[in-house]
Amino acid sequence: MMRQKSIEILRANDKGGYTVPTSSGLYPAQWNWDSCLVAMGFAQFDEGRAWQEIETLFSGQWPDGMVPHIIFHGDDSSYFPNSSVWRGGPSKRSSGITQPPVAATVVRYLAERFGFEHTLAHLQTLVPKLLDWHRWFYRARDPEGSGFVAVIHPWESGMDNSPIWDASLAVVPPGPSVAKLRKDTTFADVAVRPTSAEYDRYINLVMMYRNENYDEGRLYDIAPFRVCDVGFNSILLRANRDLRFLLESMGDEQGVLEVDSMIARSCDALERAWDENDAHFYSFDSISRRYIPKPGIAGLLPLYADPEVSRRHPEIIARIKKWLGDVKYGVPSFEPGRPEFESKRYWRGPVWLVVNWMLMTGLRENGYEELARRVRKDSLDVVEKSGFHEYFDPLTGEGLGGTDFSWTAAMVLLLSASE
Numbered sequence: 419m420m421r422q423k424s425i426e427i428l429r430a431n432d433k434g435g436y437t438v439p440t441s442s443g444l445y446p447a448q449w450n451w452d453s454c455l456v457a458m459g460f461a462q463f464d465e466g467r468a469w470q471e472i473e474t475l476f477s478g479q480w481p482d483g484m485v486p487h488i489i490f491h492g493d494d495s496s497y498f499p500n501s502s503v504w505r506g507g508p509s510k511r512s513s514g515i516t517q518p519p520v521a522a523t524v525v526r527y528l529a530e531r532f533g534f535e536h537t538l539a540h541l542q543t544l545v546p547k548l549l550d551w552h553r554w555f556y557r558a559r560d561p562e563g564s565g566f567v568a569v570i571h572p573w574e575s576g577m578d579n580s581p582i583w584d585a586s587l588a589v590v591p592p593g594p595s596v597a598k599l600r601k602d603t604t605f606a607d608v609a610v611r612p613t614s615a616e617y618d619r620y621i622n623l624v625m626m627y628r629n630e631n632y633d634e635g636r637l638y639d640i641a642p643f644r645v646c647d648v649g650f651n652s653i654l655l656r657a658n659r660d661l662r663f664l665l666e667s668m669g670d671e672q673g674v675l676e677v678d679s680m681i682a683r684s685c686d687a688l689e690r691a692w693d694e695n696d697a698h699f700y701s702f703d704s705i706s707r708r709y710i711p712k713p714g715i716a717g718l719l720p721l722y723a724d725p726e727v728s729r730r731h732p733e734i735i736a737r738i739k740k741w742l743g744d745v746k747y748g749v750p751s752f753e754p755g756r757p758e759f760e761s762k763r764y765w766r767g768p769v770w771l772v773v774n775w776m777l778m779t780g781l782r783e784n785g786y787e788e789l790a791r792r793v794r795k796d797s798l799d800v801v802e803k804s805g806f807h808e809y810f811d812p813l814t815g816e817g818l819g820g821t822d823f824s825w826t827a828a829m830v831l832l833l834s835a836s837e
Protein backbone atom coordinates (compact mmCIF):
# COMPACT_ATOMS: atom_id res chain seq x y z
CA MET A 419 0.00 0.00 0.00
CA MET A 420 2.62 2.51 1.14
CA ARG A 421 4.87 1.48 -1.73
CA GLN A 422 2.12 1.94 -4.30
CA LYS A 423 1.18 5.34 -2.89
CA SER A 424 4.86 6.42 -2.94
CA ILE A 425 5.13 5.54 -6.61
CA GLU A 426 1.92 7.44 -7.37
CA ILE A 427 3.28 10.54 -5.60
CA LEU A 428 6.55 10.47 -7.52
CA ARG A 429 4.70 10.01 -10.81
CA ALA A 430 2.30 12.85 -9.97
CA ASN A 431 5.14 15.21 -8.98
CA ASP A 432 7.14 14.35 -12.11
CA LYS A 433 7.03 17.43 -14.32
CA GLY A 434 8.94 15.78 -17.18
CA GLY A 435 12.61 15.17 -16.43
CA TYR A 436 12.49 16.72 -12.99
CA THR A 437 10.34 16.30 -9.90
CA VAL A 438 8.82 19.10 -7.85
CA PRO A 439 9.00 18.55 -4.08
CA THR A 440 5.19 18.76 -3.91
CA SER A 441 2.49 19.53 -6.48
CA SER A 442 0.66 21.88 -4.12
CA GLY A 443 2.42 24.98 -5.50
CA LEU A 444 4.62 25.46 -2.40
CA TYR A 445 7.81 24.54 -4.30
CA PRO A 446 7.18 24.71 -8.10
CA ALA A 447 10.71 23.99 -9.33
CA GLN A 448 13.62 21.55 -9.03
CA TRP A 449 15.40 21.63 -5.67
CA ASN A 450 18.92 20.26 -5.56
CA TRP A 451 19.03 17.85 -2.62
CA ASP A 452 15.34 16.98 -2.96
CA SER A 453 15.96 15.86 -6.52
CA CYS A 454 19.02 13.77 -5.73
CA LEU A 455 17.33 11.98 -2.86
CA VAL A 456 14.21 11.47 -4.94
CA ALA A 457 16.35 9.73 -7.57
CA MET A 458 16.98 6.92 -5.07
CA GLY A 459 13.20 6.52 -4.81
CA PHE A 460 12.82 6.35 -8.60
CA ALA A 461 15.60 3.76 -8.62
CA GLN A 462 13.24 1.35 -6.85
CA PHE A 463 10.96 1.16 -9.90
CA ASP A 464 12.34 3.14 -12.86
CA GLU A 465 16.10 3.28 -13.42
CA GLY A 466 15.98 5.61 -16.43
CA ARG A 467 13.94 8.16 -14.55
CA ALA A 468 16.40 8.10 -11.64
CA TRP A 469 19.33 9.03 -13.89
CA GLN A 470 17.27 11.64 -15.67
CA GLU A 471 16.53 13.42 -12.39
CA ILE A 472 20.23 13.87 -11.68
CA GLU A 473 21.12 14.74 -15.27
CA THR A 474 18.43 17.43 -15.41
CA LEU A 475 19.81 18.91 -12.20
CA PHE A 476 23.34 19.00 -13.59
CA SER A 477 22.12 20.66 -16.77
CA GLY A 478 21.82 23.71 -14.50
CA GLN A 479 25.41 23.54 -13.23
CA TRP A 480 27.21 26.88 -13.49
CA PRO A 481 30.47 27.31 -15.42
CA ASP A 482 32.34 27.71 -12.09
CA GLY A 483 31.13 24.24 -10.99
CA MET A 484 28.44 25.33 -8.53
CA VAL A 485 25.16 23.41 -8.69
CA PRO A 486 22.37 25.78 -7.64
CA HIS A 487 19.88 24.97 -4.93
CA ILE A 488 16.91 25.66 -7.23
CA ILE A 489 16.60 25.26 -11.00
CA PHE A 490 13.46 26.89 -12.37
CA HIS A 491 12.07 25.07 -15.38
CA GLY A 492 8.44 26.06 -15.76
CA ASP A 493 5.84 28.38 -14.27
CA ASP A 494 7.24 29.44 -10.89
CA SER A 495 4.75 32.22 -10.14
CA SER A 496 3.46 30.51 -6.99
CA TYR A 497 6.90 30.77 -5.32
CA PHE A 498 8.82 33.64 -3.78
CA PRO A 499 11.68 34.29 -4.45
CA ASN A 500 11.23 32.87 -7.96
CA SER A 501 13.44 33.11 -11.06
CA SER A 502 12.55 36.75 -11.66
CA VAL A 503 14.01 37.58 -8.22
CA TRP A 504 17.06 35.29 -8.25
CA ARG A 505 18.07 35.73 -11.94
CA GLY A 506 21.00 33.40 -11.28
CA GLY A 507 23.41 31.68 -13.68
CA PRO A 508 23.90 31.99 -17.42
CA SER A 509 20.24 31.15 -18.06
CA LYS A 510 18.91 33.47 -15.31
CA ARG A 511 16.70 30.55 -14.38
CA SER A 512 18.33 29.40 -11.17
CA SER A 513 19.04 30.52 -7.64
CA GLY A 514 22.54 31.74 -6.82
CA ILE A 515 23.40 29.55 -3.84
CA THR A 516 23.84 25.81 -3.38
CA GLN A 517 22.52 23.02 -1.14
CA PRO A 518 23.89 19.95 0.70
CA PRO A 519 25.86 17.91 -1.85
CA VAL A 520 24.23 14.50 -1.77
CA ALA A 521 24.63 13.94 -5.55
CA ALA A 522 27.87 11.90 -5.48
CA THR A 523 26.40 9.60 -2.84
CA VAL A 524 23.31 9.06 -4.96
CA VAL A 525 25.30 8.48 -8.16
CA ARG A 526 27.35 5.82 -6.35
CA TYR A 527 24.13 4.27 -5.07
CA LEU A 528 22.75 4.07 -8.63
CA ALA A 529 26.03 2.71 -10.03
CA GLU A 530 26.20 -0.05 -7.43
CA ARG A 531 22.54 -0.89 -7.74
CA PHE A 532 22.52 -1.18 -11.53
CA GLY A 533 26.13 -2.18 -12.17
CA PHE A 534 29.16 -0.20 -13.35
CA GLU A 535 29.32 -1.52 -16.87
CA HIS A 536 25.65 -0.94 -17.46
CA THR A 537 25.79 2.63 -16.08
CA LEU A 538 29.14 3.65 -17.54
CA ALA A 539 27.76 6.22 -19.98
CA HIS A 540 25.97 8.03 -17.15
CA LEU A 541 29.07 7.92 -14.98
CA GLN A 542 31.26 9.30 -17.75
CA THR A 543 28.96 12.29 -18.02
CA LEU A 544 28.29 12.88 -14.35
CA VAL A 545 31.51 12.10 -12.48
CA PRO A 546 33.58 14.98 -14.00
CA LYS A 547 30.70 17.34 -13.14
CA LEU A 548 30.62 16.08 -9.58
CA LEU A 549 34.36 16.64 -9.27
CA ASP A 550 33.94 20.22 -10.55
CA TRP A 551 31.28 20.87 -7.94
CA HIS A 552 33.38 19.46 -5.11
CA ARG A 553 36.37 21.53 -6.23
CA TRP A 554 34.17 24.60 -6.12
CA PHE A 555 33.31 23.97 -2.42
CA TYR A 556 36.93 24.01 -1.34
CA ARG A 557 37.88 26.89 -3.62
CA ALA A 558 34.92 29.25 -3.18
CA ARG A 559 33.76 28.36 0.31
CA ASP A 560 37.01 27.55 2.05
CA PRO A 561 39.53 30.04 0.66
CA GLU A 562 41.30 30.01 4.04
CA GLY A 563 41.98 26.28 3.62
CA SER A 564 40.52 25.34 7.02
CA GLY A 565 38.82 22.24 5.63
CA PHE A 566 35.51 23.49 7.05
CA VAL A 567 33.44 24.62 4.05
CA ALA A 568 31.10 27.59 4.71
CA VAL A 569 27.48 28.17 3.81
CA ILE A 570 26.55 31.80 3.21
CA HIS A 571 22.77 31.44 3.51
CA PRO A 572 20.68 29.30 5.90
CA TRP A 573 18.95 27.88 2.80
CA GLU A 574 22.26 26.36 1.70
CA SER A 575 22.31 24.21 4.84
CA GLY A 576 18.92 22.75 3.88
CA MET A 577 17.90 23.25 7.53
CA ASP A 578 16.63 26.78 6.95
CA ASN A 579 15.49 27.90 10.40
CA SER A 580 17.49 25.62 12.67
CA PRO A 581 18.19 27.34 16.03
CA ILE A 582 21.87 26.82 15.15
CA TRP A 583 21.65 29.87 12.84
CA ASP A 584 19.74 32.19 15.20
CA ALA A 585 22.63 34.35 16.43
CA SER A 586 24.47 34.35 13.09
CA LEU A 587 21.31 35.39 11.23
CA ALA A 588 20.30 38.02 13.81
CA VAL A 589 23.31 40.18 12.85
CA VAL A 590 22.24 40.23 9.17
CA PRO A 591 20.39 43.50 8.38
CA PRO A 592 16.72 42.62 7.75
CA GLY A 593 16.23 44.91 4.73
CA PRO A 594 12.68 45.82 3.70
CA SER A 595 9.87 43.63 5.02
CA VAL A 596 8.83 40.88 2.61
CA ALA A 597 5.87 39.74 4.70
CA LYS A 598 3.46 40.68 1.90
CA LEU A 599 5.52 38.98 -0.79
CA ARG A 600 5.85 35.63 0.99
CA LYS A 601 3.86 32.88 -0.69
CA ASP A 602 4.82 29.89 1.43
CA THR A 603 2.28 30.79 4.09
CA THR A 604 -0.58 30.51 1.58
CA PHE A 605 0.26 26.79 1.30
CA ALA A 606 1.36 25.98 4.84
CA ASP A 607 0.36 27.26 8.27
CA VAL A 608 2.48 30.26 9.28
CA ALA A 609 3.06 28.61 12.68
CA VAL A 610 5.05 25.77 11.10
CA ARG A 611 7.20 27.93 8.82
CA PRO A 612 10.14 30.30 9.45
CA THR A 613 9.23 33.64 11.03
CA SER A 614 8.94 36.97 9.19
CA ALA A 615 12.11 38.24 10.86
CA GLU A 616 13.95 35.25 9.38
CA TYR A 617 12.32 35.66 5.97
CA ASP A 618 13.30 39.33 5.68
CA ARG A 619 16.91 38.36 6.30
CA TYR A 620 16.77 35.39 3.90
CA ILE A 621 15.68 37.74 1.13
CA ASN A 622 18.07 40.51 2.06
CA LEU A 623 20.92 38.02 1.72
CA VAL A 624 19.64 37.08 -1.74
CA MET A 625 19.60 40.77 -2.72
CA MET A 626 23.15 41.31 -1.44
CA TYR A 627 24.47 38.34 -3.39
CA ARG A 628 22.54 39.23 -6.53
CA ASN A 629 24.05 42.72 -6.40
CA GLU A 630 27.46 41.06 -6.59
CA ASN A 631 26.28 39.02 -9.56
CA TYR A 632 26.89 35.91 -7.42
CA ASP A 633 30.59 36.33 -8.14
CA GLU A 634 32.39 33.38 -6.56
CA GLY A 635 35.42 35.55 -5.80
CA ARG A 636 33.37 38.16 -3.91
CA LEU A 637 30.63 36.36 -1.99
CA TYR A 638 32.76 34.73 0.68
CA ASP A 639 34.22 38.10 1.64
CA ILE A 640 31.04 40.15 1.64
CA ALA A 641 28.70 37.54 3.19
CA PRO A 642 27.31 38.80 6.52
CA PHE A 643 26.21 35.22 7.26
CA ARG A 644 28.99 32.65 6.99
CA VAL A 645 28.76 29.42 8.93
CA CYS A 646 30.68 26.15 8.70
CA ASP A 647 27.76 23.80 9.24
CA VAL A 648 28.71 20.47 10.70
CA GLY A 649 25.74 18.79 8.94
CA PHE A 650 26.63 20.19 5.52
CA ASN A 651 30.29 19.24 5.98
CA SER A 652 29.35 15.71 7.07
CA ILE A 653 27.27 15.31 3.92
CA LEU A 654 30.16 16.67 1.87
CA LEU A 655 32.65 14.31 3.51
CA ARG A 656 30.50 11.32 2.73
CA ALA A 657 29.98 12.57 -0.82
CA ASN A 658 33.77 12.93 -1.17
CA ARG A 659 34.25 9.33 -0.16
CA ASP A 660 31.62 8.23 -2.66
CA LEU A 661 33.13 10.39 -5.38
CA ARG A 662 36.55 8.88 -4.63
CA PHE A 663 35.05 5.41 -5.05
CA LEU A 664 33.55 6.39 -8.42
CA LEU A 665 36.81 7.93 -9.65
CA GLU A 666 38.78 4.88 -8.59
CA SER A 667 36.42 2.51 -10.33
CA MET A 668 36.82 4.60 -13.49
CA GLY A 669 40.62 4.51 -13.20
CA ASP A 670 41.06 8.26 -12.68
CA GLU A 671 44.14 8.28 -10.43
CA GLN A 672 44.63 12.03 -10.56
CA GLY A 673 41.03 12.58 -9.49
CA VAL A 674 41.44 10.12 -6.61
CA LEU A 675 44.47 12.02 -5.30
CA GLU A 676 42.63 15.29 -5.52
CA VAL A 677 39.63 13.98 -3.61
CA ASP A 678 41.91 12.31 -1.05
CA SER A 679 43.17 15.74 -0.12
CA MET A 680 39.57 17.03 0.23
CA ILE A 681 38.76 14.05 2.46
CA ALA A 682 41.77 14.66 4.69
CA ARG A 683 40.90 18.34 5.11
CA SER A 684 37.25 17.59 5.91
CA CYS A 685 38.13 14.85 8.41
CA ASP A 686 40.41 17.25 10.31
CA ALA A 687 37.76 19.97 10.35
CA LEU A 688 35.03 17.65 11.64
CA GLU A 689 37.29 16.34 14.37
CA ARG A 690 37.94 19.90 15.54
CA ALA A 691 34.16 20.44 15.73
CA TRP A 692 33.76 17.84 18.49
CA ASP A 693 33.06 19.51 21.84
CA GLU A 694 34.45 17.31 24.59
CA ASN A 695 32.44 18.93 27.39
CA ASP A 696 29.06 18.90 25.65
CA ALA A 697 29.67 15.65 23.75
CA HIS A 698 28.32 17.02 20.49
CA PHE A 699 29.63 18.21 17.13
CA TYR A 700 29.15 21.95 16.72
CA SER A 701 29.01 24.26 13.72
CA PHE A 702 31.39 27.22 13.50
CA ASP A 703 30.50 30.86 12.82
CA SER A 704 33.33 31.88 10.54
CA ILE A 705 32.61 35.60 11.04
CA SER A 706 32.55 35.75 14.85
CA ARG A 707 35.14 32.91 14.84
CA ARG A 708 33.19 30.93 17.46
CA TYR A 709 31.68 27.49 17.61
CA ILE A 710 27.90 27.53 18.04
CA PRO A 711 26.95 25.43 21.09
CA LYS A 712 23.48 24.35 19.92
CA PRO A 713 22.64 20.66 19.78
CA GLY A 714 20.85 20.25 16.45
CA ILE A 715 20.52 17.12 14.34
CA ALA A 716 23.35 18.44 12.14
CA GLY A 717 25.69 17.52 15.00
CA LEU A 718 24.71 13.86 14.70
CA LEU A 719 25.46 13.65 10.98
CA PRO A 720 29.17 12.85 11.41
CA LEU A 721 27.79 9.33 11.91
CA TYR A 722 26.77 9.39 8.26
CA ALA A 723 30.16 10.73 7.20
CA ASP A 724 32.35 8.33 9.10
CA PRO A 725 31.82 4.68 10.13
CA GLU A 726 34.49 5.06 12.84
CA VAL A 727 33.14 8.14 14.57
CA SER A 728 31.26 6.31 17.32
CA ARG A 729 34.44 4.49 18.28
CA ARG A 730 36.20 7.78 18.92
CA HIS A 731 33.12 9.46 20.42
CA PRO A 732 30.72 6.87 21.88
CA GLU A 733 28.87 9.69 23.67
CA ILE A 734 27.19 10.55 20.36
CA ILE A 735 25.27 7.28 20.58
CA ALA A 736 24.14 8.07 24.12
CA ARG A 737 22.88 11.39 22.79
CA ILE A 738 20.73 9.81 20.10
CA LYS A 739 19.31 7.36 22.61
CA LYS A 740 18.41 10.21 24.93
CA TRP A 741 16.66 12.12 22.13
CA LEU A 742 14.74 9.01 21.08
CA GLY A 743 13.69 8.46 24.69
CA ASP A 744 12.23 11.97 24.82
CA VAL A 745 9.95 11.73 21.77
CA LYS A 746 7.34 9.42 20.33
CA TYR A 747 8.77 9.48 16.81
CA GLY A 748 12.46 10.03 16.09
CA VAL A 749 14.58 11.70 15.14
CA PRO A 750 13.82 15.29 16.24
CA SER A 751 15.77 17.94 14.32
CA PHE A 752 16.71 19.76 17.52
CA GLU A 753 17.33 18.56 21.05
CA PRO A 754 14.02 18.13 22.91
CA GLY A 755 13.76 20.05 26.16
CA ARG A 756 15.89 22.98 24.98
CA PRO A 757 14.23 26.43 25.02
CA GLU A 758 14.54 26.73 21.22
CA PHE A 759 12.85 23.36 20.58
CA GLU A 760 9.50 23.73 18.75
CA SER A 761 7.91 20.45 17.77
CA LYS A 762 6.02 21.85 14.76
CA ARG A 763 8.22 24.57 13.31
CA TYR A 764 10.19 23.31 10.32
CA TRP A 765 13.82 22.61 11.41
CA ARG A 766 13.40 23.57 15.08
CA GLY A 767 12.20 20.14 16.19
CA PRO A 768 10.19 18.22 13.54
CA VAL A 769 11.24 14.88 12.07
CA TRP A 770 12.44 14.80 8.45
CA LEU A 771 12.70 11.44 6.74
CA VAL A 772 15.70 12.37 4.60
CA VAL A 773 17.82 13.04 7.65
CA ASN A 774 16.46 9.89 9.26
CA TRP A 775 17.71 7.95 6.26
CA MET A 776 21.17 9.48 6.71
CA LEU A 777 21.20 8.65 10.41
CA MET A 778 19.91 5.14 9.82
CA THR A 779 22.68 4.60 7.29
CA GLY A 780 25.31 6.05 9.63
CA LEU A 781 24.12 4.05 12.64
CA ARG A 782 24.23 0.87 10.62
CA GLU A 783 27.72 1.54 9.33
CA ASN A 784 28.88 2.38 12.85
CA GLY A 785 27.54 -0.99 14.04
CA TYR A 786 24.36 0.15 15.83
CA GLU A 787 21.84 -2.02 14.02
CA GLU A 788 19.17 -1.87 16.70
CA LEU A 789 19.14 1.90 16.85
CA ALA A 790 19.09 2.02 13.05
CA ARG A 791 16.01 -0.17 13.14
CA ARG A 792 14.26 2.17 15.54
CA VAL A 793 14.93 5.12 13.22
CA ARG A 794 13.66 3.15 10.25
CA LYS A 795 10.53 2.00 12.09
CA ASP A 796 9.66 5.48 13.36
CA SER A 797 10.06 6.86 9.84
CA LEU A 798 7.67 4.35 8.32
CA ASP A 799 5.24 4.52 11.26
CA VAL A 800 4.87 8.27 11.10
CA VAL A 801 3.98 8.17 7.41
CA GLU A 802 1.59 5.29 8.00
CA LYS A 803 -0.08 7.33 10.72
CA SER A 804 -0.19 10.77 9.06
CA GLY A 805 0.52 10.47 5.34
CA PHE A 806 3.31 11.67 3.07
CA HIS A 807 3.97 15.06 4.64
CA GLU A 808 7.02 17.25 4.34
CA TYR A 809 7.89 16.81 8.06
CA PHE A 810 6.31 15.55 11.29
CA ASP A 811 5.80 16.52 14.92
CA PRO A 812 8.10 14.19 16.94
CA LEU A 813 5.82 14.34 19.99
CA THR A 814 2.51 13.48 18.29
CA GLY A 815 3.37 12.26 14.78
CA GLU A 816 1.18 14.97 13.22
CA GLY A 817 2.03 15.62 9.55
CA LEU A 818 3.19 19.19 8.80
CA GLY A 819 4.10 21.49 5.89
CA GLY A 820 3.50 20.29 2.31
CA THR A 821 1.56 17.14 1.45
CA ASP A 822 2.23 14.26 -0.95
CA PHE A 823 5.89 15.13 -0.65
CA SER A 824 8.35 13.65 -3.13
CA TRP A 825 11.28 13.07 -0.80
CA THR A 826 9.07 11.54 1.86
CA ALA A 827 7.71 9.12 -0.77
CA ALA A 828 11.24 8.38 -1.99
CA MET A 829 12.44 7.65 1.54
CA VAL A 830 9.50 5.32 2.17
CA LEU A 831 10.47 3.36 -0.96
CA LEU A 832 14.11 3.28 0.08
CA LEU A 833 13.47 2.38 3.71
CA SER A 834 10.95 -0.32 2.80
CA ALA A 835 13.57 -1.85 0.52
CA SER A 836 16.28 -1.84 3.23
CA GLU A 837 14.90 -4.24 5.85
Ligand code: DGY
Nearest residue numbers: 487488498573578602
Ligand atom coordinates in the same frame (compact mmCIF):
# COMPACT_ATOMS: atom_id res chain seq x y z
C1 DGY B 1 11.98 27.56 1.01
O1 DGY B 1 11.57 28.35 0.17
O2 DGY B 1 11.45 27.36 2.09
C2 DGY B 1 13.16 26.75 0.69
O3 DGY B 1 13.56 25.94 1.74
C3 DGY B 1 14.28 27.60 0.22
O4 DGY B 1 15.10 26.81 -0.51
